[in-house]
Amino acid sequence: MxxxxxxxxxxxxxxxxxxxxxxxxxxxxxxxxxxxxxxxxxxxxxxxxxxxDNFDHLVLAVNIKTVSEIRRRMEKATHDLVDPKAKLKAIAHAYTEYALAHPGLWRLAFEHQMPELDNYPSTLTDQTDAIFVWISDLLGQLTAAPRDEIAAAALWSGVHGVCHLSVTSKLGLAGTRAAMQVVDQMVDSVIAGAEQKAAAARA
Amino acid sequence: MxxxxxxxxxxxxxxxxxxxxxxxxxxxxxxxxxxxxxxxxxxxxxxxxxxxDNFDHLVLAVNIKTVSEIRRRMEKATHDLVDPKAKLKAIAHAYTEYALAHPGLWRLAFEHQMPELDNYPSTLTDQTDAIFVWISDLLGQLTAAPRDEIAAAALWSGVHGVCHLSVTSKLGLAGTRAAMQVVDQMVDSVIAGAEQKAAAARA
DNA sequence: CCTGTAATTAAACAGTGTTCAATTAACTGG
DNA sequence: CCAGTTAATTGAACACTGTTTAATTACAGG
Structure with a gap:
C-alpha cells in the first residue's frame, strides 16, 4: 500500500x-x-x-493542546464572574481540577524537556506567559495598584506547586479534597499579601 | 575478565x-x-x-541522595537560627537555591515516575514527608496554635511551585533574582495568612 | 491513458533497558 | 598448597525505542 x-x-x-x-x-x-x-x-x-519533524514535536503539539484546554476551562469558569478576586479563585480551581483529573497530560505539559534550543516558536511558554499576564491583570484590578508581577508569579506558581506535589504524592497530604483546601488557603493568603503590599505602598 | x-x-x-x-x-x-x-x-x-533491580531503582537511589542533600543544606541554613519564621525563610531559600543551582538533579528527583506499585519502601516520599512535618512544626511554633497542616502544605508547595516554574521557564519572570523575590513574598504571605487564621480561631 | 509526483510502507540503523550462558577470579575445605 | 566450589563479571542476545531511506504504488495533470 x-x-x-x-x-x-x-x-x-x-x-x-x-x-x-x-x-x-x-x-x-x-x-x-x-x-x-x-x-x-x-x-x-x-x-x-x-x-x-521529531517525536518531541508531536509531544509539543500535545502539550500546546493541553494548555489551551486548560485555558479554555479557566475562561469558562470565569465567564459569569465580575469580581477579580472571584475570578482568580475560579482560575485556580479550574487549573487544579484539570491537573488532578488528567495528571498524565498535565505532567507531560509541564515536565517535558525539549532538546536544547529546539523550543521552536516556543508556543508553549507563550501560552503559559499569557495565563500569567491574565492573572497579573486581575491582581492589578484587585489591588487597584500598578502591576505587581512578583505577587502574580507567587499566585500562579503557588497553585501550580500544590498541583505538582499533589499529583506526585509529595504534598504531605493526600486526596483531591486536601489539595483544594491548600489551594484555597494559598490563593487567599497571596491575594491578601498583595493587597497589604499595595496599601502600604499607597501610604 | x-x-x-x-x-x-x-x-x-x-x-x-x-x-x-x-x-x-x-x-x-x-x-x-x-x-x-x-x-x-x-x-x-x-x-x-x-x-x-532496575534502572529505575538506580534513579530512585540518585533521587534519595538528592533530597537528603537538600535536607542537609536546609539544616545547615537553620542551624544558627532560633526564630521559627527566620528558620522557615532559611529553609525556603536553601530549597530554592538548590533547585536553581542543580535543575537536572532536582527535576529528576521531583519528576521521575516510578513504574506502578514499584515505589519500593517508598523512601523518597518518606523524605519529603519528613520535610513537610518539619515545616509544619515550625509553623506551629510560629502561630502558637495546633498544627495547621493546610498552611504548612501551602508553604511547602508554594516554594516548590516557584522553583518548578522557574526551572522550566514558565514562571513569567526570568532569572534567579526574580524567583527569589517571588519566594520571599510567597513565604511572607502564607505565614501571615496562617497567623491570621490562628488568631481568628482563638477569638 | 500515461506519466510524474509524492504519500506510504517495510526494512534497516543505532540506541535503550534487560537477561543469561559462559568465563574466570576468588574463596573454602582438606 | 592445592582442588573444588562459589559467584562476580562479561559479552552477546533480546525486544523495544526514535529515525532514516529505498522501494512501492496510488493519485493528479496533461
Missing amino acids: ARRSDHTREELRDMSIRAARAIVRAKGTQALTARAVARRIGYTVGTLYQMF | ARRSDHTREELRDMSIRAARAIVRAKGTQALTARAVARRIGYTVGTLYQMF
Whole structure:
C-alpha cells in the first residue's frame, strides 16, 4: 500500500495529536510511543514524520493542546464572574481540577524537556506567559495598584506547586479534597499579601 | 575478565550513584543511561544489575541522595537560627537555591515516575514527608496554635511551585533574582495568612 | 491513458533497558 | 598448597525505542 491520501496532512496531524492524548489518558506517559500513535491512527511509524519533524514535536503539539484546554476551562469558569478576586479563585480551581483529573497530560505539559534550543516558536511558554499576564491583570484590578508581577508569579506558581506535589504524592497530604483546601488557603493568603503590599505602598 | 571483586557491592552501589549524579550535572537527564553509568565506573552494563533491580531503582537511589542533600543544606541554613519564621525563610531559600543551582538533579528527583506499585519502601516520599512535618512544626511554633497542616502544605508547595516554574521557564519572570523575590513574598504571605487564621480561631 | 509526483510502507540503523550462558577470579575445605 | 566450589563479571542476545531511506504504488495533470 502506498499514497492513500484519504486524509490531508492537517487531518493526520490532528488525528495523531488526539491519538497521543488518548494513549496518555488511558495508559500513561510511558505508553506514549511513536509506533503506538501510528498504530492508533492506522498508519506506520514513518508517516508520523510527514507531519512532525521529531517525536518531541508531536509531544509539543500535545502539550500546546493541553494548555489551551486548560485555558479554555479557566475562561469558562470565569465567564459569569465580575469580581477579580472571584475570578482568580475560579482560575485556580479550574487549573487544579484539570491537573488532578488528567495528571498524565498535565505532567507531560509541564515536565517535558525539549532538546536544547529546539523550543521552536516556543508556543508553549507563550501560552503559559499569557495565563500569567491574565492573572497579573486581575491582581492589578484587585489591588487597584500598578502591576505587581512578583505577587502574580507567587499566585500562579503557588497553585501550580500544590498541583505538582499533589499529583506526585509529595504534598504531605493526600486526596483531591486536601489539595483544594491548600489551594484555597494559598490563593487567599497571596491575594491578601498583595493587597497589604499595595496599601502600604499607597501610604 | 570475571570476578574482579576489587570493590564491595556497597562500594559499587555508591560509585554508580555518584557516576549517575555526575552525568546528570554534566550532560543532563537525557544523558543518564545505564551504559553511560557503567562505562563511568569501569564496568559493563550487566554489573549494574548486581546492585540494582532496575534502572529505575538506580534513579530512585540518585533521587534519595538528592533530597537528603537538600535536607542537609536546609539544616545547615537553620542551624544558627532560633526564630521559627527566620528558620522557615532559611529553609525556603536553601530549597530554592538548590533547585536553581542543580535543575537536572532536582527535576529528576521531583519528576521521575516510578513504574506502578514499584515505589519500593517508598523512601523518597518518606523524605519529603519528613520535610513537610518539619515545616509544619515550625509553623506551629510560629502561630502558637495546633498544627495547621493546610498552611504548612501551602508553604511547602508554594516554594516548590516557584522553583518548578522557574526551572522550566514558565514562571513569567526570568532569572534567579526574580524567583527569589517571588519566594520571599510567597513565604511572607502564607505565614501571615496562617497567623491570621490562628488568631481568628482563638477569638 | 500515461506519466510524474509524492504519500506510504517495510526494512534497516543505532540506541535503550534487560537477561543469561559462559568465563574466570576468588574463596573454602582438606 | 592445592582442588573444588562459589559467584562476580562479561559479552552477546533480546525486544523495544526514535529515525532514516529505498522501494512501492496510488493519485493528479496533461
